[in-house]
Amino acid sequence: MKKNSSFFNPVSYLYETNPVLVGCAGLFHRLKKIVIRLKKCILQSTNLPFMDHYIVEIGSLDWLYGWLVVLILGVFALRIIPKIQSLNPRHFEIAWGAILFLMMGIEHFEMIRAGVWDLQYSLPLQMCSLSGFLLIFTLWFRNKWTYLFVLFWGVSGGLHSFLTPEHTLGGEPLFFWSYNLWHASIIIGPLYFFFIQKWGIPKRSFLKVFGYTHVVWIAVGLIDWEIGANYMYVLEPPAAENPFVVGKFPYHLIGFEIAGIIHFGLTAVIFSWIQKRRSINAGIWAST
Numbered sequence: 001m002k003k004n005s006s007f008f009n010p011v012s013y014l015y016e017t018n019p020v021l022v023g024c025a026g027l028f029h030r031l032k033k034i035v036i037r038l039k040k041c042i043l044q045s046t047n048l049p050f051m052d053h054y055i056v057e058i059g060s061l062d063w064l065y066g067w068l069v070v071l072i073l074g075v076f077a078l079r080i081i082p083k084i085q086s087l088n089p090r091h092f093e094i095a096w097g098a099i100l101f102l103m104m105g106i107e108h109f110e111m112i113r114a115g116v117w118d119l120q121y122s123l124p125l126q127m128c129s130l131s132g133f134l135l136i137f138t139l140w141f142r143n144k145w146t147y148l149f150v151l152f153w154g155v156s157g158g159l160h161s162f163l164t165p166e167h168t169l170g171g172e173p174l175f176f177w178s179y180n181l182w183h184a185s186i187i188i189g190p191l192y193f194f195f196i197q198k199w200g201i202p203k204r205s206f207l208k209v210f211g212y213t214h215v216v217w218i219a220v221g222l223i224d225w226e227i228g229a230n231y232m233y234v235l236e237p238p239a240a241e242n243p244f245v246v247g248k249f250p251y252h253l254i255g256f257e258i259a260g261i262i263h264f265g266l267t268a269v270i271f272s273w274i275q276k277r278r279s280i281n282a283g284i285w286a287s288t
Contacts, residue, residue: 200282
């Protein structure tokens with residue numbers, strides 16, 4: 001039977017007449033191929049002991065994979081999503097938070113199933129873990145204070161996690177990719193609210209975040225002391241080399257203090273400058 005060429009297909013017509021949808025469809029197709037290839041490479045090459053710390057060598061293929069995840073998530077959240085006018089931003093934010101929450105749940109389930117869940121290593125009390133939970137709360141409830149802490153903790157902390165990656169749960173494929181997606185999210189998430197939702201930052205944000213960070217730091221340090229753990233690297237320096245961290249306890253904490261002042265200070269200065277230059281209203285901070 002001869003195909004009727006006059007048949008009108010609304011879906012095809014929509015894609016052919018909307019260059020944004022055409023571009024998005026092509027990009028998603030390419031990204032899907034890249035992710036599939038990367039997953040195959042990791043599954044073939046990664047053969048590391050479960051729960052052993054995996055220090056990623058700077059410049060290695062695994063190191064580049066991490067930055068690729070940051071790039072893909074950044075393009076998706078900061079460039080593609082804002083152009084899809086039919087998409088409700090709240091739906092995107094809730095879905096993003098749900099993915100992170102589910103990913104963390106799967107991690108802990110796998111650790112429990114494998115019998116390696118341990119009080120000293122498995123609690124989500126590292127800075128990046130706490131930043132991720134604050135991001136989930138921000139994505140679900142649009143809380144401006146949790147956003148502010150993720151902006152100061154997540155952007156600088158996440159960047160360091162990709163510059164000198166230390167996979168504390170090991171290099172198994174599940175933990176390898178969840179590490180990259182989690183840390184990429186705590187970088188891109190606050191940038192999404194800053195640039196796309198125009199949240200900006202309030203005055204004296206550096207002092208507020210720096211002060212309350214010490215409260216969290218002391219609380220986690222007391223937990224470390226009680227259970228013999230090293231969350232937030234309070235009692236021992238991280239295994240990955242870091243130019244700010246020198247010496248053993250308690251001298252390595254001086255490096256953390258200096259790094260905190262520099263990173264938090266730069267975050268406040270840079271984002272305040274961007275806020276003024278881009279005329280970001282930041283009306284949510286009007287009452288503070």
